[in-house]
Amino acid sequence: xxxxxxxxxxxxxxxxxxxxxxxxxxxxxxxxxxxxxxxxxxxxxxxxxxxxxxxxxxxxxxxxxxxxxxxxxxxxxxxxxxxxxxxxxxxxxxxxxxxxxxxxxxxxxxxxxxxxxxxxxxxxxxxxxxxxxxxxxxxxxxxxxxxxxxxxxxxxxxxxxxxxxxxxxxxxxxxxxxxxxxxxxxxxxxxxxxxxxxxxxxxxxxxxxxxxxxxxxxxxxxxxxxxxxxxxxxxxxxxxxxxxxxxxxxxxxxxxxxxxxxxxxxxxxxxxxxxxxxxxxxxxxxxxxxxxxxxxxxxxxxxxxxxxxxxxxxxxxxxxxxxxxxxxxxxxxxxxxxxxxxxxxxxxxxxxxxxxxxxxxxx
Numbered sequence: 001x002x003x004x005x006x007x008x009x010x011x012x013x014x015x016x017x018x019x020x021x022x023x024x025x026x027x028x029x030x031x032x033x034x035x036x037x038x039x040x041x042x043x044x045x046x047x048x049x050x051x052x053x054x055x056x057x058x059x060x061x062x063x064x065x066x067x068x069x070x071x072x073x074x075x076x077x078x079x080x081x082x083x084x085x086x087x088x089x090x091x092x093x094x095x096x097x098x099x100x101x102x103x104x105x106x107x108x109x110x111x112x113x114x115x116x117x118x119x120x121x122x123x124x125x126x127x128x129x130x131x132x133x134x135x136x137x138x139x140x141x142x143x144x145x146x147x148x149x150x151x152x153x154x155x156x157x158x159x160x161x162x163x164x165x166x167x168x169x170x171x172x173x174x175x176x177x178x179x180x181x182x183x184x185x186x187x188x189x190x191x192x193x194x195x196x197x198x199x200x201x202x203x204x205x206x207x208x209x210x211x212x213x214x215x216x217x218x219x220x221x222x223x224x225x226x227x228x229x230x231x232x233x234x235x236x237x238x239x240x241x242x243x244x245x246x247x248x249x250x251x252x253x254x255x256x257x258x259x260x261x262x263x264x265x266x267x268x269x270x271x272x273x274x275x276x277x278x279x280x281x282x283x284x285x286x287x288x289x290x291x292x293x294x295x296x297x298x299x300x301x302x303x304x305x306x307x308x309x310x311x312x313x314x315x316x317x318x319x320x321x322x323x324x325x326x327x328x329x330x331x332x333x334x335x336x337x338x339x340x341x342x343x344x345x346x347x348x349x350x351x352x353x354x355x356x357x358x359x360x361x362x363x
Contacts, residue, residue, distance in 0.1 A: 016111050019043040019051065019083040020140045024113070024147050026056040026065070027085045031199040033059045033230060036285035038151035040065040042084040044073040044107075052076035060285075064089065066098040070105050078106035085144040087116040087137075088124035099124035102133070109134045113144030117155050150200075150288035153308055159278040160289045162306055164298050165196065167313035167351075168325040174295055177321040179212065188349025189313045194220045196311060200232055200288040202281060206297035207238035216248045217292070233257060233286060237297055239271040267304075274304055299328030302338055307358060310340060314352040 026041030034057050042065035044053040053076070055068025063071075066088055070077050082088075088098035088110065102110060110133055116122045125135045145152060150161035167185045168174050175181035183190065197203055197219040209215065219228040231254030236243055241260045243249070249256050259277045267273035281289065291301055301307050331337055340356040347353075 013049065015045060015049045016081060016083055016136075017139065019045055019081075020085070020111065020113055020144070022051075022054065023065075023083055023085050024140065024143050026054060027144070027147055030057050030059070032201070032232075035151070035201045035287045036060060036154075038086055038148050040084065040086045040148075042066045042069040042082060044069045044077050045081040045083065046073070046076040047079035047108075049081075052080060064098050067101055070101060073105075080107050081109040081111060082107050083111045083139075085113045086148065087112050087114065087122065088128070089116065090123035090127050091120055097124070097127075099127040102128065103131045107133060110136070111139050112137045113139055113141050114148065114152070117152065149308075154282060154287040159275075159282050159306075160201070160286050161308050162278075162289050162291055162301060163196075163200065163309045163311055164291045164301065164307045165193065165311045165313075166293075166295075166298065166325050167315065169315050169317040169319050171318050171320065172325055173319040173322040174325040175322050176319055179323075181213070184317065185313045185315045185351050186349040189315075189351045189353070191222060192348050192353065193313075194222060194228075197232060197290060198228060198230075200290040201286040202233040202235050202289045204235040204237065204289050204291050204297075205293045207236055207240075207242050208296065209293035210236055210238070210243050210247050210249060212294075214248050215292075216251065216253060218253050227253060231255070232290070233281075233284075235259060235277070235281070235289070237272050237274070237277065269300060271300070274300060274306060278306065295323065295325055295327045298326050299330070302326070303328065303330035305358075310354070310356045310358075312354045312356070313348065314354065316350055316352075 023041035023043045027039040030039040037057060037060045040057045042055050043051060046052040053069040053072030055065045057065045066082060066084060082102055088102060090097050090099045110128050115137060128135050153161040169184060203217045217234045218231055221228045234249050234254050234256040236249060236258050238258050239261045243258050259272050261272055264276045265273045291298060329338060339359040341359050342354060342356045344355040345352060
């Protein structure tokens with residue numbers, strides 16, 4: 001273990017802070033393609049503090065962000081600073097340890113946003129210090145955490161990060177009283193959902209959604225409108241195995257998992273054990289799940305404290321009757337309401353998109 005003390009992140013320069021902001025932007029380019037690995041961005045500054053190289057982790061098994069940035073920087077990396085969103089790895093997996101690559105390149109300073117919680121890969125900062133490299137941690141940590149929240153949650157909790165996506169009218173109706181629900185929100189919001197789908201590893205619905213809407217649950221390329229090359233896993237929570245043989249989720253356009261009581265056992269509510277489903281998804285390398293429907297399944301996830309983030313589309317319409325967007329969340333009194341912290345509110349066409357997290361972290 002290195003003996004040098006941690007350097008306070010207040011000692012970072014403006015150039016390093018700006019480089020970290022850029023590294024966070026770069027990391028986001030890997031959303032949806034790096035699992036089971038994290039998204040990581042890296043910017044290399046030369047000895048004069050000028051950007052010499054940058055990179056991000058694009059896909060599992062591909063070069064890590066530091067390796068891409070070092071390749072761009074070449075000899076300019078010597079005596080320079082590596083600014084990276086996640087602590088450089090210290091193990092050999094499909095690629096070699098990034099800590100060793102930085103040492104060989106001759107960098108003299110490494111600025112890190114988030115320490116690596118993965119016990120397999122951690123230790124990179126200590127290895128760098130042992131080699132005489134100055135290491136600074138915690139720079140723009142909250143921003144970098146948020147950009148890598150799915151992977152970090154998965155590592156820390158042993159289950160995927162769960163985003164509940166829903167849409168309703170202004171009075172909270174998910175459909176009209178006759179059952180029609182297409183379309184509550186605008187085309188702009190539906191395209192935004194495809195963008196969101198493209199950032200996750202799996203899309204999950206209940207069998208009720210399959211029987212009523214027969215969705216494909218695929219992701220489209222926003223530029224061409226055709227099916228995207230990469231498709232998230234489709235997961236149907238179907239306690240009794242009622243998904244029809246000709247349902248569109250069985251069309252082969254994307255991989256599909258039908259989770260039944262027979263395959264995953266019963267949870268406390270007598271239906272599919274959601275904890276076991278999430279455990280299996282984690283085992284498969286799924287780090288993020290988009291929970292799309294329906295209201296009972298969302299309620300079960302919320303009641304079990306298994307939702308990490310909410311993305312809610314609110315259409316400027318009123319119905320006055322019809323099914324609610326959420327039922328069965330286990331709340332019986334106002335003091336037991338599930339409290340959310342709003343992270344962002346944005347206008348998507350005529351609709352509003354609200355992004356929030358649970359104030360009490362899911363356990």
